[in-house]
Amino acid sequence: MSLRRRTYPEVVDNLLTTIVKGVAAESHPFPPPDTLQPPFRFRLLQPPVTEIVSVYGSRDGNPQRFRKDIDYTLLDDKQTLEWQEGAALPDSGTLVNINYYPESATPLVTDIQTGSVVRTLAEAVGLEMAAVYAQLQAVYDAAFIDTATGSSLEKVVGLLGIERIAGGRAAGMLEFTRAPGSKGEITLRAGTRVITADGQIEYETISTVTMLEGQNSIRVAARDLEINDPLPADSLVILPIPIAGIATVTNLPTAITNEDETDDQLRARAKNFLHGSERGTLGALHNAVQRQGITADIVEDEETPGLVEITPHAENFTPEQAERLRAAIYEARPAGVRVVIKGVQAPRKINLTLRLTTKDALIARDIRAAQRTARDKISEYFATLPVKEAGSLNRIVGAILSIAEIDDVQILSATLDTGENVLDQAAGKLQIAGFPTVLGELQIADPALPTQLTVTVTFPQGQAPADQPQIQSAVSAAIAYLNTINASELSAVEQVKRVLSYGKLLQVVPLPTSAPPLPRTLEAYDAAAVSPTLPTETTASPYQVQFVVTQESGLSRVLAKATDPAYTLTPFERLSLGSATVQANNG
Numbered sequence: 001m002s003l004r005r006r007t008y009p010e011v012v013d014n015l016l017t018t019i020v021k022g023v024a025a026e027s028h029p030f031p032p033p034d035t036l037q038p039p040f041r042f043r044l045l046q047p048p049v050t051e052i053v054s055v056y057g058s059r060d061g062n063p064q065r066f067r068k069d070i071d072y073t074l075l076d077d078k079q080t081l082e083w084q085e086g087a088a089l090p091d092s093g094t095l096v097n098i099n100y101y102p103e104s105a106t107p108l109v110t111d112i113q114t115g116s117v118v119r120t121l122a123e124a125v126g127l128e129m130a131a132v133y134a135q136l137q138a139v140y141d142a143a144f145i146d147t148a149t150g151s152s153l154e155k156v157v158g159l160l161g162i163e164r165i166a167g168g169r170a171a172g173m174l175e176f177t178r179a180p181g182s183k184g185e186i187t188l189r190a191g192t193r194v195i196t197a198d199g200q201i202e203y204e205t206i207s208t209v210t211m212l213e214g215q216n217s218i219r220v221a222a223r224d225l226e227i228n229d230p231l232p233a234d235s236l237v238i239l240p241i242p243i244a245g246i247a248t249v250t251n252l253p254t255a256i257t258n259e260d261e262t263d264d265q266l267r268a269r270a271k272n273f274l275h276g277s278e279r280g281t282l283g284a285l286h287n288a289v290q291r292q293g294i295t296a297d298i299v300e301d302e303e304t305p306g307l308v309e310i311t312p313h314a315e316n317f318t319p320e321q322a323e324r325l326r327a328a329i330y331e332a333r334p335a336g337v338r339v340v341i342k343g344v345q346a347p348r349k350i351n352l353t354l355r356l357t358t359k360d361a362l363i364a365r366d367i368r369a370a371q372r373t374a375r376d377k378i379s380e381y382f383a384t385l386p387v388k389e390a391g392s393l394n395r396i397v398g399a400i401l402s403i404a405e406i407d408d409v410q411i412l413s414a415t416l417d418t419g420e421n422v423l424d425q426a427a428g429k430l431q432i433a434g435f436p437t438v439l440g441e442l443q444i445a446d447p448a449l450p451t452q453l454t455v456t457v458t459f460p461q462g463q464a465p466a467d468q469p470q471i472q473s474a475v476s477a478a479i480a481y482l483n484t485i486n487a488s489e490l491s492a493v494e495q496v497k498r499v500l501s502y503g504k505l506l507q508v509v510p511l512p513t514s515a516p517p518l519p520r521t522l523e524a525y526d527a528a529a530v531s532p533t534l535p536t537e538t539t540a541s542p543y544q545v546q547f548v549v550t551q552e553s554g555l556s557r558v559l560a561k562a563t564d565p566a567y568t569l570t571p572f573e574r575l576s577l578g579s580a581t582v583q584a585n586n587g
Contacts, residue, residue, distance in 0.1 A: 004094070005137040007063050008130035010056045015122040017053055017099040020107035025097040030057065030090040040083040046102040047079035053099040055081070057090035064090070078103075145270055149263050157270040165261040170224040172254030174205065174236060177217045179247035181373030183404055186211040186245040188220060190268035194236045194249050199292070199324050201228055203236055203251070206265045211245075222251070223261075230254040241290060244380065285310070285339070288332040292325050295436060297345070297387050308339045313387075313436035317344040349417040349440030350382065350391075350432060353570050356400075356446040357408040367449050368552055370405035375554075377403070379439040391422075391430025391437075412445075412570060441555055445570035449552040452578035453479060455509065458544040458585045463512070465582050466543060470510045472580040478508045478522045479575045486569050497526050501566040502559040503534025505547050511540060536562040544585070550578070 006014075017024040028042045035041075052074050055066040066072055071087040074080070081098065083089060090096050112119050142152035154164055174194055178186065192205045203222040211218045222236075236251040261269075285308065289296045294314050301307040312325065322341070329339050356374070358367050377399040385391060393411055400409045414423035414430050417440055422431045445451075455475055457466045485497055510519045518535060525532060537544070537560070547559040549567045557567045569575070 003136060003140045004058050005063055006056070006130065006133045007065075008126055009065065010054070010063070010097070011129045011133070012123055012126035013054045013056075013099050014097075015126055016112045016119065017101075019109055019118060019122065020101070020112060021105040022053065022099060022101045022107075024099050025056075026100070027095045027097055030094055030096050031092060038083070038085065040089070041075075042081040042096070042098065044079055044081060044098065044100060046100075046104070047077075048103045049074060049078050050101040050103050050105075052081060053101065055096060055098050057096040058094040059088060059090055061091065064088070066090070066096075145267055153263055153266060157266060160270060162266075162270050164266050165223070167258035167260050168256060169227055170230040170254045171206075171257040172203075172222065172231070173219045173252045174203065174222045175217055175219045175250055175252065176211065176243075176246050177248045178211060178215070179245055179373065179376055181369035181376075181403065181405075182245040184213055184245070186243070188218070188243065188246075190265070191271075192243070193225075193240055194222065194251070195238045195240055196231070196235050197237055198320065199238070201226075201231065201235070203254075204269070206261075206268070208268070219252075223257075224254070230256060240292065242380065242383075285329060285332055288328040289325065292321065292328060294321070294325070295383070295387075306337050308337055309342055310339060311342045312344050313347050314344055315346050345436060347436035347438040348432075350422065350430070350437045351413075351415050351417070351441040351443070352378065352411065352439070353413040353443040354400075354445070355410045355412055355570060355572060356406055356444055358405050358446055358448050359407055362405055362448065364449060366405055367446065370403050371444055371446065371449075371552055372554075373403050374400050374406065374409075374444070375439070375442050378442065382437050382439050385432075385437065387436050388433055390433040393425070393428045393430065443555055443570060444551060445573035446552065447572055447574055450574040450576035451552070451569075452548075452550045453575050454548045454550070454578035455505075455580045456546045456548075457509070457511070457580075457582045458546075459582070460542050460585050463542055465584070466509075466511055468580060468582040471582065472577065474508050474510055474519060474521075475580055476577050478505070479577055481522050482569065483574050486571065486573060489571070498569040498571075499566050500549070500559075500569065501534070502547065502562050502564050503536060504566075505559065506535045506537075506540060506545055507532075509540075509545055511543050511545075513540070513543060534562075548578075 014024040023044075023046050026045060031040050032042060052068065052072070055068075055072055057064055057066065066088065070084065071089075072081050072083050075082055109118055111117075112122070141147035142149075143156065145153070145156050148156045157163075176186075176188060187208065187210045188205060190205055190208045193202055194204075195202045202225050204225060205220045205222045207220060209218055209220045231251060231254045233253050234250045237249060239246065239249055285298050289298070289310065289312070294312050294317075296313055297309075297311040299309050299311075301309060310329065314321070326341065329341070354374075356371070358370060362370075378396060381396060381399055382391070391414075396411065397409055400406055411423065411425075413421070415421055416432075424431055453475070455471060457468075457471060459465050482497075482500075485494075490497065504522070504525065507518055507520045507525065508522060517532070518539075520532065544560075549557045549559070558564065559567065
């Protein structure tokens with residue numbers, strides 16, 4: 001049921017219209033049925049109509065008297081009320097009350113002018129009726145969380161078991177910091193909770209704030225949920241439920257406050273409670289687990305009614321985490337249901353290779369920020385992916401393309417930490433359903449930012465140093481060759497040219513101990529009918545040669561011996577020489 005307060009002028013108009021045999025408060029829904037576009041028209045029930053006295057309704061949630069010949073008019077058919085172009089229209093979904101005189105009206109009393117006996121009596125009665133309507137409105141408002149105030153609000157939220165927080169608790173400011181590369185506005189709603197690293201103390205924000213585009217940090221007041229001593233700075237650093245675009249949170253020193261919770265704060269807290277107050281369901285258990293910062297399988301045992309099994313997903317599950325999880329589950333579990341925490345399942349790492357195309361004319365710093373943001377979005381996707389679901393290529397691509405600096409993305413490969421290929425391009429899926437996953441290595445190829453290759457040659461005391469200019473020249477030539485062949489599509493047979501092993505790189509480095517046919521160019525190696533034997537760290541001894549491949553995304557691969565895993569270039573990935581260093585071994 002909804003209530004619209006009738007003001008004193010409306011009540012008097014209704015009384016006087018009734019006295020002179022007019023039609024009072026004829027109700028019509030707005031907009032009219034089956035009418036979605038102007039003009040909006042009401043067909044009056046007792047035509048023909050001599051005059052429309054007044055029209056009342058609701059606009060922006062408040063009582064409104066609409067203007068004759070400005071908001072509405074009576075058409076020439078003397079039956080239709082039409083709303084005018086540019087009118088102040090009633091709220092959609094509300095009733096409009098119309099007072100009018102039909103031609104058939106034959107009033108016995110006609111003197112309703114100001115000062116007449118009839119009008120004076122009507123105004124006296126109308127004043128009392130309007131007061132009752134005002135009281136009814138106050139009673140009506142007192143029943144809803146959005147409109148109740150003071151003690152009425154306390155009674156409403158008391159139905160949820162919530163009481164107004166009196167002064168005497170610790171409060172202070174939280175500072176949220178934007179993740180690098182994130183764009184757009186970020187809204188932090190009242191009731192956002194932040195905990196200490198050990199999870200023992202929990203604060204919640206007491207107002208809603210928005211971090212604007214280009215704003216890197218924002219502060220918001222927060223309050224302790226329990227009675228604890230104030231906290232020093234940088235104690236509240238964990239978001240139990242991550243917020244997209246927020247990298248870190250911390251606090252300024254907190255202090256005991258003597259201020260009681262305001263109506264707005266109490267109202268916001270009650271709404272937040274309603275949002276997350278699900279109890280006795282699988283959803284409640286999911287929320288309880290999520291608040292501990294982990295994911296888990298939560299399964300009802302079909303063969304044993306009343307049994308729920310929970311398998312947490314975590315690489316390191318400490319006893320303290322286990323105890324907090326048990327307490328949270330006990331609070332949320334349904335009565336009569338037994339919850340069993342099974343063994344912890346470590347998530348499997350999924351390694352992705354992407355090819356990005358960033359916007360033209362971006363500086364290197366912005367491209368690096370875009371790649372970091374892409375990593376964060378992909379990591380967040382896998383962290384929140386339900387175990388029973390396969391990965392969606394469309395969702396991953398969509399998350400990356402939401403970054404303004406990125407124009408295009410292609411997922412080239414997806415493998416588990418065991419090397420198993422899980423990429424199904426035809427189905428648009430990652431076949432990882434059935435086990436938890438986290439992002440492992442993310443290899444990003446972006447022609448706008450080359451991958452750095454650095455070479456370090458170490459020689460022992462008493463040995464002749466390697467020729468640094470010769471090494472730099474030889475490695476630069478190898479990089480130029482690799483960039484040339486990698487700038488085009490290669491056949492399946494030629495794919496091996498993209499594989500950079502330790503021996504394959506070592507063969508191009510001129511060392512004092514090198515014997516013919518070394519050093520050898522990569523072009524000569526690839527052109528050989530039979531692949532020549534590659535040198536090893538033993539071949540280079542007593543010199544030690546180390547290669548480091550570093551992507552702009554932060555992924556690094558060290559090649560220091562023949563058994564180290566090779567680095568495979570992504571199609572169209574470019575290399576550049578970071579440095580070629582020759583140094584003595586002082587050990």
